[in-house]
Amino acid sequence: MTSENFYFSIVIPTWNNQPYLELCINSIRKNSHFKNQIIIFVNEGKDGTADWLRTQPDIDFLHSSKNEGICVAMNSCRALIKSEYMVYMNDDMYVCPNWDLELYTEIQKIGHDNFMLSATLIEPYATTNPSVVSIVQHFGDSLETFKEKELLATYKSVVKKDWYGASWPPSVVSTRVWDVVGGYSIEFSPGMYSDPDFSMKLWKYGIRIFKGIGNSRVYHFQSKSTKRLKKNKGSDTFLIKWGITARVFYAYYLRMGRDFDPETTSETPIPSMIQLRSKLKRAFKVLLS
Template sequence: MAVNIEKHKGNTHPEAVFSIMIPSWNNLAYLQLCINSIRKHSAFQHEIIVHINEGKDGSLDWVKAQPDISYSYSSENVGVCYALNSCRTLAQTDYLLYINDDMYVCPDWDTPLLKEIQAIGHKYFFLSSTAIEIKAQSSCSIEKNFGTSIDSFQEEKLLQQFSAIPFQDWQGATWPPNVVHKDIWDLAGGYSIEFSPGMYSDPDFSMKLWQLGVRLFKGIEKSRVYHFGSISVKRVKRNKGYYTFIAKWGITSGTLSKYYLRRGEKFDGPLVQKQIPATVQLKNLFKRCWNALVQHH
């Protein structure tokens, strides 16, 4: 399959802070909800960039009618990695923020992220917002049900309660919404297309940042979004990203999460790599060798 992508530049506000990159695949209702929440609940102006995969549901026509949205478009579903890399070429701000189209940003979500960036004072960081999810994917998320779909979405209840749910800043920023400086994105080479359509591209990107010397992987608890839960992922044919990650890095993504990023632990400063137990090293070696043997045959 040849990857053919069209691009269109929208009207970017001169004071835009983040370039918000949103991959979308025939998911118009959620995309509209996501973008409307950004327009309604952001404290600052931002640049919105959408990649439309297929767009058979009217999503392409809808973004074309939005003068403030830049977009790229592929007639086939090229996945998350190509989509994000395409969005990057349209971005004009210093900070690239990746968010899924099935997320709804809560009021003032962007202020804690910008304050954190300003306090850091350098480019070598990776920050995530904190997701409120129907079923928490990990200890990085808040588990609270405000609706399993748009039809059952309890928007007013979420707006009344989201800020009162206790949580804390956490280690191990990986999943979206996440934000990185454009120079660090470019040094890392964006999202790796060998993980297309996208499974395990998130930990791979974090590992690439680690290799660059990034040690500040911080989840910001006051920046909150509601996540309906992998609406597009449920429809796509998944790549074998687990094994691609092992072949590429020599460890499992779980080893990265636990011993490098300490994902979900209380934030206590820049990371220092933990000593990986010998048993875990042996398991990684076994999985690496087994994966190589399977691939060879």
């Protein structure tokens, strides 16, 4: 790709998921306000993903013959980034019109780069995970059932306020902040719980703006790659590393899912019983490790 001035560099790890990746890339091309840099990390690529990407002159990519996972993929792609802000996106996402303009507008309002922002997901199914913040609307759960025209006609129909707790993709940080905290931690490879770990690193650095943008919307087919993955025990790694569970971090530090209040940016006090429970749970995991 020739050198240009991009506002966002969009990094997408992919693992033998070419049809969804193509849809994701086409949505970025069609529905973005800005001309953004697209960077793909191809894990394995036995489905021909790398061969297809070689025919796409507007895309930068790296290719590993094995599945390196998200952490290695994101860290490796840092060397290709040409913009001030990087977006982490999944390959089974479809961006809605002006998703990037809404993020850009918020960044201009903030006026500095000590933040983590996220678009708001539209997903076909509700989940039992209290950390998931999304609009539940069913526009298909596969390429065959995807209702693109219906999505584009109605994606604004549900009012969603800005919310606390940006942590999961599609997420945005500045490249400066990424470099300061050292990117993704490879002890979480192939990637489960790498998101809360990265957010905790940002928190330790001093960032307090973890904000989801209600008007920046991205459709998510829901884990088309991670369902095939042999998962690491990221919850245990997070607990041993930080002394609390990821759920406590999301609920009491990031206050994930609550409506964003610009007057309040500090964490909610953690009840003493929950603190004690986290310490005991961590001690137990350490003994077993």
